[in-house]
Amino acid sequence: MPRIVITSDVHLGITSLPRVQKLVKDIAAQKPDAVAIAGDIGEGVENISIVLEEFASLNIPVAACAGNHDVWNIDKKHPSEVLWERTLPEIARTTGTVWLEDEILIVHGVAIVGTIGWYDYSAQDPAYKASDEENWRRKGEFDADAWMCDWPWNDIEFCRMIEPGFRERLKQAQDNPDVGRIIVVSHSPIFEGQIRRKPNNKKWGFSNAYYGNLNFGKIVAEFEKVTHAYAGHTHAGMEGKMDIKGHPVNVVTLNSQYDDPVYIVIEV
Ligand SMILES: [Fe+2]
Ligand SMILES: [Fe+2]
Structure with missing residues (x-):
C-alpha cells in the first residue's frame, strides 16, 4: 500500500520560501x-521552478498539475x-516532475491522474445560474483570472480543449491491469462534495461559476477504479463522499491558505 x-x-x-521549505520538510517526515x-x-515562473526544485529534493516521484x-x-x-503550452511542461521536465496534464504517475499499483480542471460555470449555484456569456463578461468582478490570464481561449473553449486528454489519461489508468486504484487530482473542484455552498448568498452562489467544473466530475465518475479525488483552488476545505459505480469515493478540497499550505497523507 x-x-x-x-x-x-x-x-x-x-x-x-521558508514556509514552503517547512512544508517540504514536514512531508519528508511522513516518508511518502x-x-x-x-x-x-x-x-511567476521563477517561483514555480523553486517550488518544484524543493519538492524534487524529496527524491521520490512528484506529480503536479497547474x-x-x-x-x-x-x-x-x-x-x-506560452506558459500553458511550453514553459510549465518544460519546468516540470527539468525538475523531474510528472506533469499531470501530459502523463499519469503510477506508484505501486495506484495511478495519479490529474488536470488543471478549469472552470466551465457548471458549479454555479443553480439559484443564480447565468448564461455562459454573462459569466464570461462578469468574471472580473469575482476572479483576477479575468485580466491575469491572457490566453486566447474563453473558459468554455479551454475546457473543451483539455477534456479529451483528461479522459484519455483516465482511460489509460483504468485499462492498465497493473493499476488497482486511481487518485484524481484537479486544481478546480469537480464534485459537489468538494464545493462549499452558501445558500441565499447571491454573490457566493454566482461566483461558484469560477470555482468548479462538475462536468469533469461526471467524466471521472465513468471510471470505476477511482477511489479518491483531491482539489485545491478555493482554499475552502471540504470533505465528502460520493458513489462511483457502487463504491464510495472520498472527495476532498484541501484547506490550504496563503502562507499556510496544507497536505494530506493517504495510504491506498
Ligand atoms: Fe490557490
Ligand atoms: Fe486557484
Whole structure:
C-alpha cells in the first residue's frame, strides 16, 4: 500500500520560501512514496521552478498539475498561452516532475491522474445560474483570472480543449491491469462534495461559476477504479463522499491558505 501525499495551493511568492521549505520538510517526515501538487504552485515562473526544485529534493516521484495562478502573465513577459503550452511542461521536465496534464504517475499499483480542471460555470449555484456569456463578461468582478490570464481561449473553449486528454489519461489508468486504484487530482473542484455552498448568498452562489467544473466530475465518475479525488483552488476545505459505480469515493478540497499550505497523507 503506497503512502501518498497530496498538497495544493503552495503559492510561493505569496507564501514565503521558508514556509514552503517547512512544508517540504514536514512531508519528508511522513516518508511518502509519492507526492502530488494540485496546482497554484507559485506566482511567476521563477517561483514555480523553486517550488518544484524543493519538492524534487524529496527524491521520490512528484506529480503536479497547474493552477490558475500558474498561468498568470504576472510580469507581462510570459503570455499565458506560452506558459500553458511550453514553459510549465518544460519546468516540470527539468525538475523531474510528472506533469499531470501530459502523463499519469503510477506508484505501486495506484495511478495519479490529474488536470488543471478549469472552470466551465457548471458549479454555479443553480439559484443564480447565468448564461455562459454573462459569466464570461462578469468574471472580473469575482476572479483576477479575468485580466491575469491572457490566453486566447474563453473558459468554455479551454475546457473543451483539455477534456479529451483528461479522459484519455483516465482511460489509460483504468485499462492498465497493473493499476488497482486511481487518485484524481484537479486544481478546480469537480464534485459537489468538494464545493462549499452558501445558500441565499447571491454573490457566493454566482461566483461558484469560477470555482468548479462538475462536468469533469461526471467524466471521472465513468471510471470505476477511482477511489479518491483531491482539489485545491478555493482554499475552502471540504470533505465528502460520493458513489462511483457502487463504491464510495472520498472527495476532498484541501484547506490550504496563503502562507499556510496544507497536505494530506493517504495510504491506498
Ligand atoms: Fe490557490
Ligand atoms: Fe486557484
